[in-house]
Amino acid sequence: xxxxxxxxxxxxxxxxxxxxxxxxxxxxxxxxxxxxxxxxxxxxxxxxxxxxxxxxxxxxxxxxxxxxxxxxxxxxxxxxxxxxxxxxxxxxxxxxxxxxxxxxxxxxxxxxxxxxxxxxxxxxxxxxxxxxx
Amino acid sequence: xxxxxxxxxxxxxxxxxxxxxxxxxxxxxxxxxxxxxxxxxxxxxxxxxxxxxxxxxxxxxxxxxxxxxxxxxxxxxxxxxxxxxxxxxxxxxxxxxxxxxxxxxxxxxxxxxxxxxxxxxxxxxxxxxxxxxxxxxxxxxxxxxxxxxxxxxxxxxxxxxxxxxxxxxxxxxxxxxxxxxxxxxxxxxxxxxxxxxxxxxxxxxxxxxxxxxxxxxxxxxxxxxxxxxxxxxxxxxxxxxxxxxxxxxxxxxxxxxxxxxxxxxxxxxxxxxxxxxxxxxxxxxxxxxxxxxxxxxxxxxxxxxxxxxxxxxxxxxxxxxxxxxxxxxxxxxxxxxxxxxxxxxxxxxxxxxxxxxxxxxxxxxxxxxxxxxxxxxxxxxxxxxxxxxxxxxxxxxxxxxxxxxxxxxxxxxxxxxxxxxxxxxxxxxxxxxxxxxxxxxxxxxxxxxxxxxxxxxxxxxxxxxxxxxxxxxxxxxxxxxxxxxxxxxxxxxxxxxxxxxxxxxxxxxxxxxxxxxxxxxxxxxxxxxxxxxxxxxxxxxxxxxxxxxxxxxxxxxxxxxxxxxxxxxxxxxxxxxxxxxxxxxxxxxxxxxxxxxxxxxxxxxxxxxxxxxxxxxxxxxxxxxxxxxxxxxxxxxxxxxxxxxxxxxxxxxxxxxxxxxxxxxxxxxxxxxxxxxxxxxxxxxxxxxxxxxxxxxxxxxxxxxxxxxxxxxxxxxxxxxxxxxxxxxxxxxxxxxxxxxxxxxxxxxxxx
Numbered sequence: 001x002x003x004x005x006x007x008x009x010x011x012x013x014x015x016x017x018x019x020x021x022x023x024x025x026x027x028x029x030x031x032x033x034x035x036x037x038x039x040x041x042x043x044x045x046x047x048x049x050x051x052x053x054x055x056x057x058x059x060x061x062x063x064x065x066x067x068x069x070x071x072x073x074x075x076x077x078x079x080x081x082x083x084x085x086x087x088x089x090x091x092x093x094x095x096x097x098x099x100x101x102x103x104x105x106x107x108x109x110x111x112x113x114x115x116x117x118x119x120x121x122x123x124x125x126x127x128x129x130x131x132x133x
Numbered sequence: 134x135x136x137x138x139x140x141x142x143x144x145x146x147x148x149x150x151x152x153x154x155x156x157x158x159x160x161x162x163x164x165x166x167x168x169x170x171x172x173x174x175x176x177x178x179x180x181x182x183x184x185x186x187x188x189x190x191x192x193x194x195x196x197x198x199x200x201x202x203x204x205x206x207x208x209x210x211x212x213x214x215x216x217x218x219x220x221x222x223x224x225x226x227x228x229x230x231x232x233x234x235x236x237x238x239x240x241x242x243x244x245x246x247x248x249x250x251x252x253x254x255x256x257x258x259x260x261x262x263x264x265x266x267x268x269x270x271x272x273x274x275x276x277x278x279x280x281x282x283x284x285x286x287x288x289x290x291x292x293x294x295x296x297x298x299x300x301x302x303x304x305x306x307x308x309x310x311x312x313x314x315x316x317x318x319x320x321x322x323x324x325x326x327x328x329x330x331x332x333x334x335x336x337x338x339x340x341x342x343x344x345x346x347x348x349x350x351x352x353x354x355x356x357x358x359x360x361x362x363x364x365x366x367x368x369x370x371x372x373x374x375x376x377x378x379x380x381x382x383x384x385x386x387x388x389x390x391x392x393x394x395x396x397x398x399x400x401x402x403x404x405x406x407x408x409x410x411x412x413x414x415x416x417x418x419x420x421x422x423x424x425x426x427x428x429x430x431x432x433x434x435x436x437x438x439x440x441x442x443x444x445x446x447x448x449x450x451x452x453x454x455x456x457x458x459x460x461x462x463x464x465x466x467x468x469x470x471x472x473x474x475x476x477x478x479x480x481x482x483x484x485x486x487x488x489x490x491x492x493x494x495x496x497x498x499x500x501x502x503x504x505x506x507x508x509x510x511x512x513x514x515x516x517x518x519x520x521x522x523x524x525x526x527x528x529x530x531x532x533x534x535x536x537x538x539x540x541x542x543x544x545x546x547x548x549x550x551x552x553x554x555x556x557x558x559x560x561x562x563x564x565x566x567x568x569x570x571x572x573x574x575x576x577x578x579x580x581x582x583x584x585x586x587x588x589x590x591x592x593x594x595x596x597x598x599x600x601x602x603x604x605x606x607x608x609x610x611x612x613x614x615x616x617x618x619x620x621x622x623x624x625x626x627x628x629x630x631x632x633x634x635x636x637x638x639x640x641x642x643x644x645x646x647x648x649x650x651x652x653x654x655x656x657x658x659x660x661x662x663x664x665x666x667x668x669x670x671x672x673x674x675x676x677x678x679x680x681x682x683x684x685x686x687x688x689x690x691x692x693x694x695x696x697x698x699x700x701x702x703x704x705x706x707x708x709x710x711x712x713x714x715x716x717x718x719x720x721x722x723x724x725x726x727x728x729x730x731x732x733x734x735x736x737x738x739x740x741x742x743x744x745x746x747x748x749x750x751x752x753x754x755x756x757x758x759x760x761x762x763x764x765x766x767x768x769x770x771x772x773x774x775x776x777x778x779x780x781x782x783x784x785x786x787x788x789x790x791x792x793x794x795x796x797x798x799x800x801x802x803x804x805x806x807x808x809x810x811x812x813x814x815x816x817x818x819x820x821x822x823x824x825x826x827x828x829x830x831x832x833x834x835x836x837x838x839x840x841x842x843x844x845x846x847x848x849x850x851x852x853x854x855x856x857x858x859x860x861x862x863x864x865x866x867x868x869x870x871x872x873x874x875x876x877x878x879x880x881x882x883x884x885x
Contacts, residue, residue, distance in 0.1 A: 011164070011168060012168045012171050012172060013172075014168075015164065015165040015168030015169060016168055016169050016171075016172035016742075019165075020161055020162065020165045021161070022157060022160075022161045023160075023161075023164070062162075062165065063158060063161065063162045067158070068158065068159065068162055070155075071154075071155040071156075071158040071159050072155070072159065074151050074152060074154075074155035075152060075155050075156070075159075091152065091155075091156045091159075092156065092159070092160065095152055095153050095155075095156035095157070096153055096154075096155075096156030096157030096158075096159070096160050097157055097160050097161070098160075099160060103163075103164075103167070106167070106680060107163060109679050109680070110679045110680075110681055128166060
């Protein structure tokens, strides 16, 4: 089996190892492990020491549930307990590190309650977290 | 406080910043969640694929075993000889005269009560469409029409070249479809979405029409019908599953015998021939080469065009003894052929990889360009090796003979007896392809692309090779082609480009491993032969599920299959765990667990990642392995008392056992005699290197229904050990033959 992977897979690997980097942090990391002449591939031998360091330093720690909840509450200052579909789309595609259309559609399919056309974020978080464990 | 406006601005700015940060946080978290989901999906995929390929490897090993037996077994009695020859004459190519005999479908009466489709020849387009519609309504075609259609198909196929040449100037579009594997729903979907075949709408179906799915025969009928109706526009390539040996294992043989109890055997016989007449490849506009598996660094299109494709009956090839001897003679002259044969894998040896007779003649080629991962050592004295090997096989078979009650042979025969009759081998020689021809065909039906440069033996499947981007490039340049379309491998999206988009894999069986596991796809070649892919998933239910739900569902299925496999190797696992537990604490580390499991199962899976799903209880990173194995058994058997290696062996080798039985049952009646049953068992246990006493087998047999004049129904036998389970779970442990024989009826050589 080859010990090279394409650079776009690095995100998947790093995240499944327990890290939670932002897109910007991810790109920085990729830059560290890429070949000098970017072939689009990343070699395991180069990746391993960098990743080991990341893990030892406990960089990019995952976000605790309560912080996540607070983030949703910031976007919902009226404290309704939910965000409308349009609001969610606006925030996710215009703010922060915007979602691609694919990412947005995927999130909507699981998060939006079709009857109210909104996301009840507290329930959503709970559901996702259970699924992880 | 400052002035109103600047405060407002300040707050506004702060709020905007907070919103920005909040959004970024949510996105970050979400992306991590999706990545983990993707990882689970890939693990699940690996599980399915490695189990599937391990099965294919098993198949190859089984046939290696039979081939080897045929070369070296010295039958001591007339019964033995008959028994084995009956197995191997399955391989014999049906003579043309026999084919003519099959025209007697004319005599088959179709009752008035038959409400299914009726065919008359020559077929018209409406007939083909009506046939498709009838199958959609779950009707079954009468055997007479099946045979008639097959006969006409054969007549037509015989005049086709090995490589079909197709031009886009006749039909405006060409649609290429990949593996269907008996999934009629997908075929129906393709035709309704893309349109039925017509003079303006050409189709190429790239092999693997049968096996695994439940409507393989119906798919063949539809494909053959359209091919007869639109010969210029409708094309079929042979796949590795268009092979009667493979069909024995993967369900097509069973399907036919089940649907056609009276005429099934005849249908299978004709099919065996029809498969051999399927073209090997299709070439579009001299630019796009379409074939089922792939290519190798030795692929020679000229040779492929010229050879007699009808001679390649099966990739699981049993050579006749005479042929082997001829090769040995040639070997003395120019150092090729069986002279340098490495010792077969099922005899004790130092390296672990199987050296398959599939690659027999090619280790000379190893020196040239192909770096093979199958090690082979060429001994200095070929006679000596051959004698050594024969001696160990003789010893092994001696034991079997003794157990089977045959007379013991006093002197070891030095020269092997001629196995096949003289007349047979004469005719046989004419009908055998050369080693080179056979390898060329196996390469294009079995190979897979890989990312690295080079070309090496495909040990995962046991046939063909892995070919790198340079091999593709070399071939495309040599024959002035644009790109390659192949199938053979299931892909999550139904298609995949590789080798800088010079190779396209197209796979048309959606939900192949499990509902929701993958999409199917087909490709349309537009003007200038640019590919346009269309994807689908032929199950409405999956559209309703979110990705998360789909993945969970498929994952559950894969894990169930994996737990089944783990259980089937319980004894070996226990042995391996004990090696890691020298102090006999009953505990091992989770790392050791992962290493042990891989060394037993050889599936190449990321065990550490899968561990949370497979091991529920572990404290301080240590696992109590005995209770873990017991939990596994409980799941699989759903009762507590059975601790039976025999059961485990049967479970593990179900497919092999079934395949062997179907080979023995050469008339496909579904029954074998008690004597054949015992002899099969002896062969089987020598193949699996297990001692099983006659008593144990008889006890097992007692639980099977024997009222049919001393015949065993294969299906009953295979269900038998589930019967045993049932009776035990009802609390009648004493009735259970397994329980009484649990540790006394047999011995495992390496039991702890």
